[in-house]
Structure formats: C-alpha cells, structure tokens
Amino acid sequence: MNTEPPFVAVLGAGPAGLMAAETIATAGHAVRVYERMPSPARKFLMAGRGGLNLTHSEPLEAFLPRYAGAEAALAAAICAFPPDALVGWAEALGQEVFTGSSGRIFPRALKASPLLRAWLARLDAQGVRLLLRHEWRGFTPDGALRLGTPEGEQLHRPAATVLAMGGASWPRLGSDGRWAAQLSGVAMQPFQPSNMGFRLTWSAIFRTKFEGTPLKRIALTFAGRTVRGEAIVTAQGIEGGAVYALSAPLRDAIAAHGHATLLLDLRPDLDAATLAPKLDEPRRGQSLSTFLRKAAGLPPVAIGLVQEALHAGATAPLPALIKALPLRLEAPQGLDRAISSAGGIALGELDNHFMLRSRPGLFACGEMLDWEAPTGGYLLQACFATGRTAGLGVAEWLAGQPVPPPG
Template sequence: MAAEVLAQGGARVTVYDAMPSAGRKFLMAGRGGLNLTHSEPLPQFMTRYREAAPRLQAAIEAFSPDALRAWSEALGEPTFVGSSGRVFPKAFKASPLLRAWLRRLDAAGVQFAFRHRWSGWDGEGRLLFRTPDGASAADVCGTVLALGGASWPRLGSDGGWVDILAAKGVAISKLRPANSGFTVAWSDLFRDRFEGQPLKGVALTIGAHTVRGEAMITRSGIEGGAIYALSAELREAVLGLGQATLTIALRPDLDAAALTRRLSGTRGKQSLANFLRKAAQLSPVGIGLMQEAAIASGRSLAALSPAELAQLINAIPLQLTGTAPLDRAISTAGGIAIDELDEHFMLSKLPGVFAAGEMLDWEAPTGGYLLQASFATGVSAGTGALEWLKR
C-alpha cells in the first residue's frame, strides 16, 4: 500500500522482500477466505483497537473500510458482506486480488527485489540487505518499513527487525502472541476423546469481558474465534498470574432456573451423559468439560444435584496454564511504541524512516480489523514518505 501511494505520487519505488515472492502472508490470510475488513459502523469498529484506537483513528478514517472495499473493486474484485458482518472479495480468495494488485504496481513502475532480507544501515545511511548473492546496499531518499510482527516466521515475519531498531534507540514493546490459543492441562481421557471437537454457541467470560461464539479443543488446550476475541485479556492474566480462569457457558440462553427444571426429571436407566444430552441439549464435548471441572473440584458429576448441574453448565471454570507459542499465533501484540511515530508514521529518532502494519504496537481481534489497520497504516506511511520526499 505504501508503494502504491508513493508510485502514484511520482516516486521511484523498490519493494525489498525477504521472501522469494510477494504477498506470502497476504495469501495465507486468505487461505480460509480473505476477510478484508468489517462492515460495522466506524465508531464501533475503532473500539476493536483498544488503547491504540486514538493513534490509529486518523489513518483508518483516511483509508476507511469503505475505501478498502472500493480499492478492491477497482482491482476487479468486488466485495460482499457475510452474515457475521465481515467483508470478503466475491472470489473469496486472496490470489486473484494479489495478482491484479501486482499488475497495477508493475504498471506504475514499482520494482520488486526478492530474497533481500534487511539487516540495517551502513555508516553512510544506506540500507543493507542479505541476499543469496551476498550483501548489498541501497542508497535511498526515504524508507517505509513493513516487516510484520513475529507470528509467521516461515512467511518472513520473524521479528528480526527488533534488535536493529532497538539499537537505534527506538522504544519497542515486547512482541507477544495475539489472537492465539491457550494451553490447558487436559486429562488424557478428555484429550484423546475430544481433540479437534468444536464448542458451538457458547459464551466465554473472563472478568467483565464476555464473548459469544465458537471454540475448538486442541491436544494442548483451546483456540478458536471466541478465544481469539478474548486473547488480550486472557494473555495478560496468564502473564501476570501464571494462569487464567476462563468461564464457559454451554447454554447461555437458558438461565439456572430453566436448566434446573429440565434436569429435575426422572433419569430412569439413562446414563448421566445421555440424560444431559437430551434434557439440556449438551454436546458430548460439553459434557466432557463438565466432567473435567467436577474431577478438578474433587467431586463426581453424578453426585451433583439438578441445581448444581444447572449452575455448572453455564459456569464451567477452565484453567488456562499458558499461551500458545508466538509462532503459532495469528497475529502479534507489541512492537514499535506508537509514541515513537509522528502523525505520518515517521520514526522521530530516524527521520525519513516510516513504519506500518504489525510492526507497530497495536492489536485487534480477527474479523477484518487486522488487515484494515495494516492497509490503512500502509497508506498513511506512504503518504508521509511522499511528503518527506517532496521536501
């Protein structure tokens, strides 16, 4: 995006990419359907960026979700709004959009230099790169850094830039997993039976934060959309306390009284699991979670009264013991402190050097917010760099 803005402004632009081809992380983002942005009203949209929202506001207003949709359509990829409010290209994939984009950049004169891994500056201020043919240097008038976080190292986002910028005195918040899964000490029986099973229509709560949605049991813990939406709160609790308690409501639309009435009937010869499945419409994995919680509390699920079962159904305590590794996370929290950048995303300690995307210290849930801010900060950094060149 920065290259496009600069080229349209008349600058000669080269994109240096550590990978053998362009847009590899962009293609990965579209693997299950390219969620470009979200259709919700902008005031609500901005709240998804949490404490970074005030610093991202101008960039996202300047290149809004509507502007991003128009940009995609101009490349021959019209968009549609899904049932969840998420916005996708009608082709649903990233590859047609990327191909059209690269053709337009080529027509604008943008050059690409692949397998060029940036390694800093030399004594004369030239950019240094490691390439298969050895070291190379580039004398430039302005630089936009868009090196990503550290959650996709095999696609180039390995956080290798942190030490380079820190050595220049740039303040950088520690890179941490965002939109990540969490580890749970499952019993062997639960893990072997329910690994890969979804929890649908649940409500997840930590503190004052509740999210409705789905989650997925993994061999080492739990992940999924509803988990990702709470990942910041869960992560900070785990980092601060060593663990976090996530409360799971399996039937959030039924209160305790309604569930108690359903569970007060005669069970007869049914197993407890079959009775819970029929009376409360619980899935096997949900019943398994209840059994895990009962065992952890030193009680038997069969010994609980209808009222106690009803309470447990909508308040299963799940102890999260850690975060999934950063290289398994969808995105990255932390990065260049926002206060290190001016309103044009130029680094105050490095005049003429701009930064955009996940390098910056912001995070957002999945749903189109990650790509939207990456696009918008790219536009702003490109605009700032163009103004710098014109000086």
Template sequence: MTSILVIGAGPAGLMAAEAAAGAGASVTVHDHMPSPARKLLIAGRGGLNLTHSEPLEAFLDHYGPARARLEPFIRAFPPDALVAWCEALGQPTFVGSSGRVFPRAMKASPLLRAWLARLASLGVALKTRHRWIGFAPDGAPRFATPEGEAILRADAVVLALGGASWPRLGSDGAWTALLPGCAVAPLRPANMGFAIAWSDHLRARFAGTPLKRIALAFEGRTVRGEAVLTEQGIEGGAVYALSAPLREAIARDGAALLRLDLRPDVALADLSRRLAARARGVSLSNHLRRAAGLPPVAVALVQEALHAGASPADPAALVKALPLRLTAPFPIARAISSAGGLAWAEVDETLMLRSHPGVFACGEMLDWEAPTGGYLLQACFATGRAAGINAKTYSDKSSRS
C-alpha cells in the same frame, strides 16, 4: 522522480508502495522471502476477512490503547475505502452475517495477482530474497542478497516488517535488533489459543473437535462464537476475542479462569428446570445429552470439570459457566497476530522515525493489537497507505531543499 524503498512485501508494505508510486515516486519493494505476501495468502484460506462493516466509532474501539494513534490513518482510509480499493481490483466483496467483509472469491490469491499487476503498471519493482540487515553509517539500508551484501540508497525508506507471528511466512521479528536506541515493546502472541491440562481421555477422544454456538466469559465480558479443543488446550474465534485480557491475566497471576457457557441460548432457570428431574437409572451423560441437548464434546467437558472437583449439586450452573483453567498462551509462532512492536513515541504523526529522518514505519511492526474480524488488515492497509504518502511528501520536500 523521487525514489522510495519499501522493506517488507506484506499488505502494509505493498500498500505503501502503491500509495507512493501512485503519487509519482519510483518505488522498489524488498522482501527476504522468495515471493510476496505469504501471510496474506495463508489468511485467505479462511476467507480473507478484509475489514468490518460496523459503524466507524465502534470499529475504532477495537484498537484499545492504540486507538488514538491509529485513528487518523483509518479515518483517512476507512473500511469503505478498503472495500472500494478491493473492488477496483476486480474483486467484489460481500458482508457476512457477522458484519465481516470478504472478497466473494473467499481467498487471497485472485486479489494478490490483481494487486501485483497494478503495482507493476505503476512501475513498482519487487526484489525478493533481499533481507534487511540494518543501516549503513550514512543511514542507507543494508541488505543480504543472493549476490552478497548490498547498500541501497533512496530518498525515503518505508519499513513494513511485520510482527512475529507465523515466522515461517516471513514475519520473524528479527528487525527488533536492527533499530538500536529505539524503544520496542516485546513482541507477544495475540489472537491465539491457550493451554489447558486436559485429561488423557478428553485429549484422546476430542482433540480437534469444534465447540459450536457457545459463549465465553472473562472479567465481565462475554463473547459468543465458536472454539476448537486441541491436544494442548483451546483456540478459535471466541477465544481470540478475549485473548489480550487472558494473556495479561496469566502474565500477572500465573493462570486465568475462563467461563464456558455450553448453552448460551437457554436461560439458567430453564436449564435448571430441564435437568431437575433425572430418571432413575439414567446416567448423567445421557441426561445432559437428552435434557440439555449437549453434544458429546460438551458432555465430556462437564464430566471433566466434575472429575476435577466441580460440585455436582447443580449441573445447570456448570453447563452455563464451566470453568476452564488456562495456564499459558500458545506460542507466538502459532498465533494469528502479535502484540508489541515499535513504540509509538518513536514515530511522529507522519509515521517517520524520530531517530531516522526519512525512514517511516507501518503495519504490524508498530505497537498495537486488535482482535480478528477485519481489524488487523484494515490497520495494516491504512498505516501502509499513510507511510507511503508521507514518504513521498518527505522526498519531495528534501529534493526541493
């Protein structure tokens, strides 16, 4: 029986372990945290968005420049296959109104328990508190363990080390220093919020307040959804959908101007008509609330823009395209995911490192990013599965040669 060593017990690593063990390999998973899949469990608090039900061609477009590299793995393990896998673990799924796919339990813990039981039935061993610290001269992985440093050998190794978001849950990006000679794109925040210099009044009154049924526009793209004001700025699903171009614009220009439509369901002409007749003695705040149907947080944002110098001549235009000046992305430690990672040129079509025969990489440690909506987990599962299968194939060929 060939042996596979998986480093990283997140979704990609556990899927690699399942694929390799299911193909007949002896598999051990090592992780430096005290328990596996901590980030998956936290993601499950929001419902655990596994994947998306949209047509596959549209689905793949969400991976942007990395689509061509990720496509073979996702086509081999598409959303329908991920749903079937989940349901085979006794976790039925449903499709939400937005097309996103969730387990009916709306959390990750039942799925993880069933998954770990399946892995155990396949003979997969899990070693926690084992931090990978690089390779020995002969290429075997080295670990810092509770008992001291250890060198562990296997027929193939799968690296599933994650990015650098939510580092307290395990993905701290420390691996980037352990692959000397390999090109690694800098790890940057993805699916994150952005800093805005709110006034003290707005920050004190409305930090933590949601913005519901809004639209955000940037560089010709408009996204409907929700967001949340924070003490430092703004975050939420609609913001995350635009986070990549916003991040790049700030890096290029020092700031980015995001446009907020507070009433996307009302046409500008209709809103202008409603706001044209303002009765004597009625404050602008009350007029916006009554005529435009704006909640207090939206009224406060309009007032904030006016105090910052926006023209009061056409309040309807301001409601439909409120300028928000973003000055910086939130730190990677509070981002949902990360961009950057091991350059695609460093791995072949089987996800094996060109510089390290028998070592495969998968999941978020590769150089790709995607918006929330199920695309993140889908790519992690799909590349993890591919790495596990290909590691087993490599081990079999090596043992025969």
C-alpha cells in the same frame, strides 16, 4: 560512487508494504520493494485460506475502539482510509466483495490470490520493482541499506525508506521480528502472541476422544465481557474465534497471576432457571452422559467437558456448571501459532505519518508497530491504512526535501 536515480525503498511485501508502495508510486516516485522471502505476501495468502476477512462493516464509532490502547494513534489513518475506502480499492482491482451475516467483509472469491495477482499487476504497471530474497541487515554508518541477496550483500541509498516487515507471528511465513535488533535506540515493546489459543490440562481420556472437536454455539466470559461464537478443543487446550476475541486480557491475566479462569457457557440460548427443572428430573437409571444429552441437549464434547469439571472437583449444581464451566488456562500459545502479535515499535516514536521522530526519512507501518486488534477484519484494515498513511508521509516529506546528489 552511487549513480542510482532517486527511489524510495519499502522493506516488506505484505499488505502494509505494498499499500505504501502503491501510494508512493501514485505520487510519482520510483519505488523498490525488498522482500526477504521467495514470494510476496505469504501471510496475506495464508489469511486467504480462511476466506480473507478484509475489513468489517460496523460504523467507525464501534470500529475504532477495537484497537484499545492504540486507538488514538491509529484513528487518523483509519478514518482517512476507512472500510468503505478499502472496499472501493478492492473492487477497483476487479475483486467484488460481500458482507457476511456477522458484518465481516470478504472478497467474493473467498481467497487472497486473485486480489494479490491484480494488485501486483497494478504495481508493476506503476513501475514498482519487487526484489525477492533481499533481506535487510540494517544500516551502514552513513545511512545506506545493507541488503543480503543471493548474489551477496548490497548497499542501496534510497531517498526515503518504509519499514513494513511485519510482527512476529507465524515466523515461517516471513515475519519473525528479527528486524528489531537493527533499530538500536528506537523504543520497542516486546513481542507477544495475540489472537491465539491457550493451553490447559485435559485428562488423557478427554484429549484422546475430543481433540479437534469444535464447540459450536457457545459463549465465553472473562473479566465481565462475554463473547458468543465457536471454539475448538486442541490436544494442549482451546482455540478459535471466541477465544481469540478475549485473548489479550486472558494473556495479560496469565502474565500477572500465572493462570486465568475462562467461563464457558455450553447453552447460551437457555438460562439456568430454564435448565434447572430439566436437570432436576430423576435419572431413572440413565448414565450422566445420557441424562445430560436428553435433559440439557448437550453434544458429546460438552458432556465431556462437564465430566472433566466434575472429576476435577467442581461442586456447582449442574445448571450453574453448564452455564459457567470454569476452564483454567495455564499459558497462551506461542508466536509460532498466533494469528498476530502485540508489541513492536512504540507508537510514541512516530509522528502522525508514522515517520520515526529520531530518524527523518524512515517510516514504519503495519504489524511492526505496537498495536493489536481482534480478528474480524480489524487487523488487515489497520495494515492497509497505516501503509497508506506512511506512503503519503513519504510523498509529503520528499516534497519538502532536496533530492540527494549522486555520490
């Protein structure tokens, strides 16, 4: 016999799951959060190592298109819990925020741990139970949750369930996408890396000399879009913020054509016409490296890239090469190194509260859903917003449902 009092189960203790739990508890329902890892919000804490970019300050008319094909499905949730609301929520937890020069919004502490501690304390005060090392293993034929625990498998029968187990990036932190196998009959899009670097072939000399070297104040162009920022040379290729901003179309182009050519502007502050007279001067015995450093103001890594292109057979004049140096990308980095993932539960499977249309009482939110966005605060904003919308949906659904009797 099931003698448990009615409760709502949230599977996953990341930002989306915890926000769903808070919203449901605020509506007066008992909530249990099940997390398969030994501690909650591991990927959230990892994001905090880079300063914890919570959201972005740009207006919603510019913010929402960042979600590309998923904009229509996410817009209502984000408009109901926009960046200003997320800022107010963080500050109510005692975490002052500030807006950086790029428009990105960060907690003043520049890390996730103080916010998470305050949040967990609030949830505890609301009566939310957090159960660690509880791994979801699917449903029984009668709809109970099967949970693997240190004490063995357990069955739990919540009044409603929110799935918030993340996507498939950085699997060592807990989100490995294995949950998809437990949702037979639910349409899925395959997981793909998002906001990731790319592989390309460097010469052994260049790789040895410049692995780990940043490329600062550059611009990257692909498919008519140009992004200014920074990147970093890796042993296998290139990664960094400017690369991530173009990663989705680059990934799709590689899938379609086997490679993609990214154009690198090493001096975006100067046009080719300005560079040309400087580079038309005679070298007077200078090596190419010395000449490029003095005439074009290029740092060593940029000079190395020009030399790589020339050795590969580039024939463009030096000014044109410096302004549009081609990088032939061969493959995206895998999900194990990607910041986020595309793919997951198809958005058409869900109603406007992110309840699965085919399974009343079962909701999903966060990176489990098939959407992607660039870095810059858009990822966390959508996780928080969809978690809140799913939580409101649970409360609304329970209000119209009879409480199941024990048994």
